[in-house]
Structures are given as structure tokens and as C-alpha cells.
Amino acid sequence: MPADPPHRAAPPQRSTTSQAMNGSRASAIEVRRSSRRRRTVSAYREGDRTVVLIPARMSEAEEQRWVNVMLDKLAAQESRRTLGHTELAERAERLSAQYFDGRALPRSVRWVTNQNTRWGSCTPSEGSIRLSHRLQGMPEYVVDYVLCHELAHLLVPGHGPRFWRLLEAYPKTERARGYLEGVVAAERLPHLPGTRAEGTPSEASTP
Numbered sequence: 688m689p690a691d692p693p694h695r696a697a698p699p700q701r702s703t704t705s706q707a708m709n710g711s712r713a714s715a716i717e718v719r720r721s722s723r724r725r726r727t728v729s730a731y732r733e734g735d736r737t738v739v740l741i742p743a744r745m746s747e748a749e750e751q752r753w754v755n756v757m758l759d760k761l762a763a764q765e766s767r768r769t770l771g772h773t774e775l776a777e778r779a780e781r782l783s784a785q786y787f788d789g790r791a792l793p794r795s796v797r798w799v800t801n802q803n804t805r806w807g808s809c810t811p812s813e814g815s816i817r818l819s820h821r822l823q824g825m826p827e828y829v830v831d832y833v834l835c836h837e838l839a840h841l842l843v844p845g846h847g848p849r850f851w852r853l854l855e856a857y858p859k860t861e862r863a864r865g866y867l868e869g870v871v872a873a874e875r876l877p878h879l880p881g882t883r884a885e886g887t888p889s890e891a892s893t894p
Contacts, residue, residue, distance in 0.1 A: 779816065791839065806818070832859060
């Protein structure tokens with residue numbers, strides 16, 4: 688899903704402008720609909736406004752969802768900063784203390800580059816957590832969600848009801864899942880990695 692201006696953009700069929708919150712700041716949002724645009728969504732900055740290009744057939748609800756996804760992606764690109772392994776472990780420790788009463792204690796937390804179909808994974812028996820490098824540069828609340836997801840797996844290995852009740856402690860779970868679902872849809876992956884099915888006790892991954 689490109690976040691740069693297209694070189695040959697089709698004339699917009701309909702354009703709407705609104706004011707939206709992007710993180711802690713307000714920004715002008717212009718949505719341009721095009722009948723020639725079939726599936727792709729793109730966005731770019733144009734002065735002090737953000738332009739989002741979408742297919743004309745999208746519903747209002749889909750438009751709002753994609754606007755939020757693209758705002759998050761642009762913000763992540765503009766404030767890209769990669770946490771090191773040490774910082775990532777410290778972040779996991781803080782999240783464990785905040786949402787799991789410090790009960791989830793990983794022995795290692797690190798980035799890996801061999802996870803292209805899932806966002807994170809853990810091996811409870813080893814206390815190890817691995818996050819996909821694809822998360823680097825995404826909004827902090829998304830990275831925190833994946834960390835919380837894997838921390839919860841240290842306490843409950845599978846994806847049963849008890850696991851999801853535990854993860855409800857993190858207040859941005861649904862927002863983060865929506866962001867990741869948008870990324871998956873934009874990348875045209877065949878499916879969202881990891882659904883709410885039971886996982887295996889030896890290894891669990893983030894949907």
C-alpha cells in the first residue's frame with residue numbers, strides 16, 4: 688500500500704475534506720474518490736493537509752477505516768524509530784507490570800526477520816518472545832499490542848477465552864488489531880495470520 692503520491696493519478700470522482708485527529712494533533716484530511724481506482728488505497732502529505740485516495744465504490748464506513756489506517760501509516764513513517772533489543776525487553780517489562788501485574792516474565796525479547804506471515808511469536812517453555820521486523824516503524828500502540836499478546840501467551844499458551852480475557856487488560860487491543868488487519872488487506876496477503884482458534888501450547892503467535 689503506497690504512501691507516496693501516484694505518478695499518474697486519475698481525476699477524482701468526488702472529494703471530501705474534514706478535520707481529523709492524527710495522534711495528538713489535528714490535521715486536515717481530504718478524501719478523493721476515483722471510479723478508476725479499483726482496490727488500492729494511498730495517502731500523502733500535501734502542505735498542511737493529508738490526501739487519501741480511495742476507490743469510488745467504498746462505503747462511508749470503509750472510507751473512515753482506511754483514513755485511520757493511512758493516517759497511522761504516515762505518522763509511523765514520519766516518526767520512524769527502531770527500538771533495540773534491550774529497549775524492546777525493557778518495554779515488555781513495563782507492559783507486564785502495567786497490564787499483567789508483572790506475572791509475565793520473558794527471558795528474551797528480540798526482533799527477527801524470518802516472520803513474514805505473523806507479527807510475533809513466543810515459546811512459553813523457553814520464555815522467549817520474537818517480534819517481526821515488519822512492525823518496526825509502526826505506531827507504538829501497535830508494537831505494544833503485539834508485545835502484550837505474546838506476554839499473555841507466557842501465562843496462557845493457547846488462544847482460548849481465558850487468553851482473550853487476559854488480553855482485554857490492554858485498552859488498545861481492538862484498535863491495534865484493526866490497524867494490523869488494514870496492513871494485511873493492503874498488502875493483499877491471503878489471510879490474517881492467526882485467528883481466534885486454539886493455538887498449540889509449545890508456540891503461539893500474534894494474529
